[in-house]
Amino acid sequence: MNPDGPVWISAGEASGDLHGAVLCRELKRRDSSLSIMGMGGPAMERAGCDVRYPMSLISLVGLTEVFAGLPRIIRLLGKLKRDFRRERPRAIILLDCPDFHFRVARMARKMGIPVYYYISPQLWAWRSGRAKFLRENVRDVFCILPFEKDFYAQYGMDVSYIGNPLVDEVPLDRLQGIDPEPERVGILPGSRNKEISTLLPEFTEVAKRLRERNPAVRFSLFRAPGMPVERLMEFWPEELPVDIVDPDDRYEGMRRCSFVLAASGTVSLELALVGTPSIIAYRLSKLTYLIGSMIVNVDFISLPNLIFGREVFPEMVQENATADALFGQALSWMEDSARLEAVREDLRQLRNMLGEPGAAGRAADIILKDLKELAHG
Template sequence: MNAKNNSGPVWISAGEASGDMHGALLVKALKRQNASLELVGMGGPAMEDAGVGIQYPMQLISLVGLTEVLGGLPRILKLLRALRKDFERIRPRAIILLDCPDFHFRVVRIARKLGIPVYYYISPQIWAWRSGRANFLRDNVRKVLCILPFEKEFYARFGMDVDYVGNPLVDQVPTAELDTRAVDEKHIGILPGSRGKEVATLLPEFAETARRLLERDKDLHFTIIRAPGMGKERLMDIWPVDVPVAFAEPEDRYTVIRSCKFVLAASGTVSLECALIGTPALIAYKLSSLSYRIARWVVKVDFASLPNLILGKEVFPEHLQDMASADALTRSAHIWLENLEIFNRVKEELERLRTMLGEPGAPDRAAKIILDDLETLHP
């Protein structure tokens, strides 16, 4: 798999808010090590601010679940055809992909046919299901760069010597500064997600949970932390007017999360951000009925959220599908509000998790691996 171009741009592609954030950190690291490097591709505002020439917004592929992906298939196929034409026209030196395997594996196939080397950063969570996809990565990608400690052992079972670079959230989350900030024991955060469908599904349940908690304790107060790309108006349309709530911007999310006793959160990267910050989270997620039935059949891991997977136990209570309800969330919230011993055990586990994610510098290590490998292709 040899690329002929040693002067073109590097194409980088992310399809959701967490990938955009991780992609931005990697881009900054690449530019620190090679200031003349040009980067273009697909992403969001964080990658654009970091210096990527965004050709396609990441919202084009921000889909959840099998049935939702099928509904967006015509748009995705059209996008893939456009990407092939772009790759043929600009001949990127390399392609860097972040997560989103259902879309990005198709990009890998296009790149392979065109002889463009591919690097997979934020390796897809194929250990959860469809583990045979590791064979596809082994045969079609130059380097797989992992950010979770158990992934290296998983890939080794498929004959792959992948690079574990540590977790970039260790760099992203300013834990030392946040540790100095006080926690408001009456403050509860709301993190309903970054995709329209998950927000529409979860935010009404979070709002009803807030209403019920206020019935028991009028001093509680709530803040919705807006995800990048999710408009405040959309959130206000869903949240009931009779339940008081404040709003926080994406750039303030870490300080707001730190100020909370705990948060109600959609499952995703934000759960690991909360864990690093030291703020417990009640996790919720709901798929379409068909997607969930398929997931129960194929998913091979015990937990949905990353902190629980890393720790090997359910530290953050998971409320999935029918349990992603105000009834279940309110019960869990009452336990944390009323049982200090249980709540403090959760906090202790979060301190342990911090030690498991590696030293700072993951984006710089990943950037060096990619740039050094490109030098072997273009000495």
């Protein structure tokens, strides 16, 4: 360990970039001299991280897509190894993308660099045995869902439950003053090219049908960080009016929607905290889905449903992630405000289930304290 080296933070997805940015600020707030570098996106860069590699290098979906990108990933791992030898980081903090980051963790451990996993990978959902890898290669895992600490205890791990960072990031007090617009529907097609090319055509078809039923309906299309507007508009018809919502305005935009169609991911928990009813969709390649269906351990794909233990957000997965199925659910909500209000009532309970604010700060305190103890041997 090099006690004077930088901290390396590595994120591979849009949500990881946002969480990494908050953690970066909290670390710098506690030690203004700290140098932070790594892999991420625009949010981490704005937070003061020297982003050496864009997160798009590892933003892949599913097993088949990972196979296609394998040569690039192998080259990237080689570059990271050279960077770690040159920069001699005092710690490496990993977020999301366990298939890639587990390789980084193993590499760092062999080089004597302490590794921390900020926001537990969802091992409880599938391939649970990988918890043993974390036990052997990572100094601490930071959990943000209430049931995760008990999961890791089954593997002899005393992990840190810090609460959920979205409680800090979603400006709940400010959003309370925004009323949903009854005829505004949100479209959140995801943060990856594959998600967008798969789901946005289905969402677009739903939007066209809703507009035919009700000409007054309006649409908000949410752009993920790093995703060009032009890419989204490839799948959106020119004759259908739409408002583009940029990443910095997403929470206010979500709150204004009566309901949304969304790709599965962390955004489902953001939407739940904002209080916006959502229809969650996801579709993988046939091979990836076939393999995943044999090893997935959970009944739901969206975090709000997992936390509640029941389906609060309707889920349309694989062959059900079609315009026909999505339109049927969307129309039932549009024509029955009582159903929407019942979902909103459920969502009002969620904040108390996710712990107190300050998750990133608690993680920063634990990491810096542990590094100080390591340095003093």
